[in-house]
Amino acid sequence: MTEMRAVRYERYGPPEVLEVRSVPVPEPRSGEVLIRVSATSVNPVEAQVRAGGMRPMSGFRFPKGTGQDFSGEVVAVGPGVDPARVGRRVWGTKLGLGSATAAEYVQVKESLTAQAPAGYDLVAAAALPTVGLTAITATRAVRVRPGSRVLVVGASGGIGSVAVQLARVAGARVSAVAAARNAEFCADLGAEVTYDYQRLESLADAPKFDAIIDLYGASLGQYRRRLATGGRMISLASKGMGYVILSSVLPGPRVRMAMMKPKRADLDELAAAVVHGDLRSVVEETYPLDSIAEAHRSIESGHSRGKRVIRIAEGEATRVEVV
DSSP: OOEEEEEEBSSSOSGGGOEEEEEEOOOOOTTEEEEEEEEEEEOHHHHHHHHTTTHHHHOSOSSBOOOOEEEEEEEEEOTTSOGGGTTOEEEEEOOSTTOOOSBSEEEEEGGGEEEOOTTOOHHHHTTSHHHHHHHHHHHHHTTOOTTOEEEEETTTSHHHHHHHHHHHHTTOEEEEEEOGGGHHHHHHHTOSEEEETTOGGGGGGSOOEEEEEESSOSSHHHHHTTEEEEEEEEEOOGGGHHHHHHHTTSSSOOEEOOOOOOOHHHHHHHHHHHHTTSOOOOEEEEEEGGGHHHHHHHHHTSOOSSEEEEEOOOSSOOOOOOO
């Protein structure tokens, strides 16, 4: 097989610029594996890049691909990789503005892949790598501990839904901020209380929090006032950057940002949590590859309950000979 179906776009713009094309199957280079992709998912940053919101970093070279997450099966390996890797079910994230996992095949550094959760559906698994690794980074940054009070702002989204689960498993008392319609959903994830983001005055009666994880980027000053002495707060939302900088000169605790770096050990930790029943992916909707534009439109609505997943592979994997 020399050709594959993959998503490409020739200009920045609305979701309609995304097209499924026939392109050459990539060849794994030294230290890489070639994966037949079962599924990928859509993250907000991918929609921002496609729309042209990150042009200084994403540049003006076209065509471009899209997608970061992947789950699938190794079908070929490059020089320096153990051939026994072929046939393994793997998952991970290919970070970078030039990533393109919305395709039938993708080549990835072998060191950035990990064994997918045993017995777990690969389509559901594709919803977890980027948001799961980010949530792990966030819970570590705010030092979630047993018995600590944790507030997750934007708890119903991709990262938030994982952060609530991880904090609960760590023994924390978790509260959430989300739309009122998602209160039951957040409770199912492990939140003891859910505050309506449109009625934040109710937070005035809440106990102080030892840790706050913000995934939305608005009303940061209001949340910061609910931080207990010695507490820690981070924001992972790009529109919260201004307040993050401002907090460095304001009296009181500083709001920080955290950056996720993919690590196999962290992917293994996520997989173990899935296998043990402590963590589940939350998939709002699954789309075929040809409907990826629809998935991008959906994520741009700003109302999420978990992830949008793109199903790519059908049937068994085909092994690819690399010359």
